[in-house]
Amino acid sequence: GNSVTQMEGPVTLSEEAFLTINCTYTATGYPSLFWYVQYPGEGLQLLLKATKADDKGSNKGFEATYRKETTSFHLEKGSVQVSDSAVYFCALSRGYQKVTFGTGTKLQVIP
Amino acid sequence: NAGVTQTPKFQVLKTGQSMTLQCAQDMNHEYMSWYRQDPGMGLRLIHYSVGAGITDQGEVPNGYNVSRSTTEDFPLRLLSAAPSQTSVYFCASSYNQGDSPLHFGNGTRLTVT
Numbered sequence: 001g002n003s004v005t006q007m008e009g010p011v012t013l014s015e016e017a018f019l020t021i022n023c024t025y026t027a028t029g030y031p032s033l034f035w036y037v038q039y040p041g042e043g044l045q046l047l048l049k050a051t052k053a054d055d056k057g058s059n060k061g062f063e064a065t066y067r068k069e070t071t072s073f074h075l076e077k078g079s080v081q082v083s084d085s086a087v088y089f090c091a092l093s094r095g096y097q098k099v100t101f102g103t104g105t106k107l108q109v110i111p
Numbered sequence: 112n113a114g115v116t117q118t119p120k121f122q123v124l125k126t127g128q129s130m131t132l133q134c135a136q137d138m139n140h141e142y143m144s145w146y147r148q149d150p151g152m153g154l155r156l157i158h159y160s161v162g163a164g165i166t167d168q169g170e171v172p173n174g175y176n177v178s179r180s181t182t183e184d185f186p187l188r189l190l191s192a193a194p195s196q197t198s199v200y201f202c203a204s205s206y207n208q209g210d211s212p213l214h215f216g217n218g219t220r221l222t223v224t
Binding site: 032034036041042043044045046049051089093098099101102103104 | 115144151152153154156159169201203210212213214215216217218
């Protein structure tokens with residue numbers, strides 16, 4: 001079956017540091033890949049997505065590239081802010097199959 | 112834009128009680144789903160629906176019922192609450208079940224004592 005593995009947290013960074021959150025997946029065929037973000041007390045919201053190999057999704061300074069050869073979709077940001085503190089979820093969807101989520105990575109950015 | 116609305120935000124139940132978690136969306140989405148979120152386990156799919164009158168089970172359906180009589184509403188019923196159902200519940204919808212992103216409500220925090 002499909003699965004998503006993302007790095008364990010929590011991740012603690014100083015403001016303006018570089019962020020990488022690793023995500024790898026297992027799926028047959030060509031899934032669509034997503035990053036969602038969850039702020040405290042809220043539901044998840046879409047951060048970015050990519051639907052085919054070598055696509056780069058980007059939003060709010062975050063980027064992730066769909067790498068089929070390494071089955072990865074790592075999330076990066078060049079300079080994090082305190083307001084980026086949240087839980088980040090990697091997810092995949094393939095056709096009419098159910099969405100599969102990773103377990104989430106908590107990010108804490110300190111001033 | 113209301114998006115996905117869940118009620119209530121918080122609920123405390125005693126073991127054996129029943130209740131319904133409400134979910135409504137105003138985006139005319141065909142696909143709706145319920146997840147539970149537990150520490151260290153990410154989100155697990157309880158039930159989903161691909162359109163009015165059509166529902167199916169997810170990973171963890173036991174103890175829960177759903178129905179979909181309209182496109183807008185997708186209530187989740189707990190038949191006889193158990194402490195293992197203490198969790199945060201999220202309703203989500205999307206245009207379809209493929210590469211359209213999910214839109215989430217703000218969740219219901221349920222405690223069963």
